[in-house]
Amino acid sequence: MTDVEVLVVGGGISGLSIAWWLAQAGVSVEVWEQTSRPGGKIQTVKENGYLMEQAASVVMNFRPEITHFMQKSGLEAYKILRADTTNRYLVNNGKLLALPMQLIPMLMSPLWSWRGRLRMFSEIIIPKGGNAQETVSEFITRRLGKEVLEKAMDSFITGTLASDPALANAYAVLPRLTYLESRYGSIAVGVIMNKLLQRKTAAITEAFSFQGGMQTLINFLAQQTCFRSEHAVTEIAKIGKKWRVSTENKTVFAQQVVLSTPANIAANLIKPLDKELANCLTEINMAALSVVHLGFSHNDIKHPLDGTGFLTPRKENLAVTGCLWMSSLFSDRVPSGKVLLSSYLSGALQDDEQSVTAVMEALKPLLGIDCSPENVRIDRHKQGLPLYYGDYTGRMAKIIKHLEKLPGLYLEANYQGGVSVRDRIARAAEVAKKILAWRKI
Ligand SMILES: Cc1cc2nc3c(=O)[nH]c(=O)nc-3n(C[C@H](O)[C@H](O)[C@H](O)COP(=O)(O)OP(=O)(O)OC[C@H]3O[C@@H](n4cnc5c(N)ncnc54)[C@H](O)[C@@H]3O)c2cc1C
Incomplete structure (x- = not known):
C-alpha cells in the first residue's frame, strides 16, 4: 500500500x-x-476530416482565474479564438432572426414588441426583490418581463443547460444577473456601472477552444x-x-x-x-441529451452561416434546442469547402435514424438545406448535465x-x-x- x-x-x-x-x-x-x-x-473525435466535440466545445471566459490558468499553463499558445462573428440567431416564428449582442441594436431588434421593449427599459426602476429559491422564470419575468423569458431566456436555459427555466434556480444558473441585482438593485445599472468602472468581469471577454x-x-x-x-x-x-x-x-x-x-x-x-x-x-x-453532428458541403446550404449558431425557444416546438455552427466558430473543424453543424436534442434514447431525421426536419427550413448530410456522428449522454x-x-x-x-x-x-x-x-x-x-x- x-x-x-x-x-x-x-x-x-x-x-x-x-x-x-x-x-x-x-x-x-x-x-x-x-x-x-x-x-x-x-x-474530441476526428472522423473523415471533421473535428467534433462530444460535450464542451467552447470556453466562454470572463473570469481572471481562467486567463491566469491559460497563461501559467502555456496553453495560451494553443488557444483558438472564436471567429469574429457577432451574429447569434434565435428561432422566431419558424425563421432565424439575428439577435445583436450590443445593447442598443439588441433592444431595437424586431424580436421585441414595443410593449416588451418598454418592459425591459423599466428594469432600471424595478425595486430589488426575489429570494434564494427563485426560479429563472420568476427572476426574469420579475426583472425584464415575460417576453424576454419566452423569446430569449427560455432558449438559453433549455439550449445550453438542458434545463427547464420554471424549475432551474436563478441564483445557481444566472449568478451574474442575480449578483448585479443584489449589488446594484438593477441588472441594467449593474452593467453600466461595471462598464464605467471597466471591470473585466462585467462582460464576456472571449470565447475560445484549442488547436485540435x-x-x-x-x-x-x-x-x-x-x-x-x-x-x-x-x-x-x-x-x-x-x-x-x-x-x-x-x-x-x-x-x-x-x-x-x-x-x-x-x-x-x-x-x-x-x-x-x-x-x-x-x-x-441529471438531464439526458444528445448531440447530432452533421457535415455538409458548403454549397449545399443556402444560409450564409454567418454566426455562432441558433437557439430555439420551446414555444417553437422544434426537436433541436440549439445548433452550433462549428465550422463558422473555428476555422480548423472541417476539410476545405465543408461545414459542420452540431445540434443538441433533449433526451438520449432516440435511435440514430430518428435523431438524424428529427434534426434534418428542423434544419432544412431554417438553413435552406435540400440534401442529406455526408457525415453523421451522434453522441448520447444518458447523464448529460446536472439540473x-x-x-x-x-x-x-x-x-x-x-x-x-x-x-x-x-x-x-x-x-x-x-x-x-x-x-x-x-x-x-x-x-x-x-x-x-x-x-x-
Ligand atoms: C453535450 C454537452 C455540451 C456541453 N457544452 C459545453 C460548452 O460548450 N462549454 C462548456 O463550458 N461546457 C459545456 N458542457 C459542460 C461540460 O462539458 C461539463 O459540465 C464538464 O465536462 C463536466 O466535467 P466534470 O469533471 O465535472 O464531470 P465528468 O466529465 O462527468 O467527469 C467525471 C469523471 O468521473 C469518472 N468516474 C465516475 N465514477 C468513478 C469512479 N468510481 N472511480 C473513478 N472515476 C470515476 C467518470 O468516468 C468521469 O471521467 C457541455 C456538456 C454536455 C454534456
Whole structure:
C-alpha cells in the first residue's frame, strides 16, 4: 500500500484541473479515473476530416482565474479564438432572426414588441426583490418581463443547460444577473456601472477552444498530473487521520481526497460515511441529451452561416434546442469547402435514424438545406448535465455542513458552482487553495 498526499477520484475536467492546480503547488497528487481515457464528458473525435466535440466545445471566459490558468499553463499558445462573428440567431416564428449582442441594436431588434421593449427599459426602476429559491422564470419575468423569458431566456436555459427555466434556480444558473441585482438593485445599472468602472468581469471577454479541440486541454492536464486510467474507485473509508481509497485490486492511503465524479456516484461512495449527505447528493438529477453532428458541403446550404449558431425557444416546438455552427466558430473543424453543424436534442434514447431525421426536419427550413448530410456522428449522454433545480443554495449549504464532519474530504464536480469548463477550472483553483490551507494545519 502506498501513500499519496491528495487523491482525486474522477478524471473529468473538474478532477484534472484540481490536480493540476495542486501539482503546480508541489503537492503529490494522483487522479484515479474509471475509464480508459481522461476527460469524462469531454472528448474530441476526428472522423473523415471533421473535428467534433462530444460535450464542451467552447470556453466562454470572463473570469481572471481562467486567463491566469491559460497563461501559467502555456496553453495560451494553443488557444483558438472564436471567429469574429457577432451574429447569434434565435428561432422566431419558424425563421432565424439575428439577435445583436450590443445593447442598443439588441433592444431595437424586431424580436421585441414595443410593449416588451418598454418592459425591459423599466428594469432600471424595478425595486430589488426575489429570494434564494427563485426560479429563472420568476427572476426574469420579475426583472425584464415575460417576453424576454419566452423569446430569449427560455432558449438559453433549455439550449445550453438542458434545463427547464420554471424549475432551474436563478441564483445557481444566472449568478451574474442575480449578483448585479443584489449589488446594484438593477441588472441594467449593474452593467453600466461595471462598464464605467471597466471591470473585466462585467462582460464576456472571449470565447475560445484549442488547436485540435478541447482534447488538447484534457491531454495537457492529464500529462501534467499523475493520471491513472482504469482505476474505478469502489470504496473510501476514514482510517485514523487518513483516507483509504480502494479499487477492486488496489488500495492507497491519502491525507485528502476529492470526489470529482457525478453526484450519484459520489453518493454511493459516501453512503457508508454519511447517509444524509449521500441522500442529499442523490436528489441531484441529471438531464439526458444528445448531440447530432452533421457535415455538409458548403454549397449545399443556402444560409450564409454567418454566426455562432441558433437557439430555439420551446414555444417553437422544434426537436433541436440549439445548433452550433462549428465550422463558422473555428476555422480548423472541417476539410476545405465543408461545414459542420452540431445540434443538441433533449433526451438520449432516440435511435440514430430518428435523431438524424428529427434534426434534418428542423434544419432544412431554417438553413435552406435540400440534401442529406455526408457525415453523421451522434453522441448520447444518458447523464448529460446536472439540473440545478429547487433550493440549490440550501442544498449546497447542507453539503458544506456535512463535509465539515469529514475533514480532508471534498466534493467537486459540475453539480455545484456551474457546469461550464470556465467554472470548473475556476472552482478547482478555489478547492486547491482549501486543500493547501488544510495541509498547513
Ligand atoms: C453535450 C454537452 C455540451 C456541453 N457544452 C459545453 C460548452 O460548450 N462549454 C462548456 O463550458 N461546457 C459545456 N458542457 C459542460 C461540460 O462539458 C461539463 O459540465 C464538464 O465536462 C463536466 O466535467 P466534470 O469533471 O465535472 O464531470 P465528468 O466529465 O462527468 O467527469 C467525471 C469523471 O468521473 C469518472 N468516474 C465516475 N465514477 C468513478 C469512479 N468510481 N472511480 C473513478 N472515476 C470515476 C467518470 O468516468 C468521469 O471521467 C457541455 C456538456 C454536455 C454534456
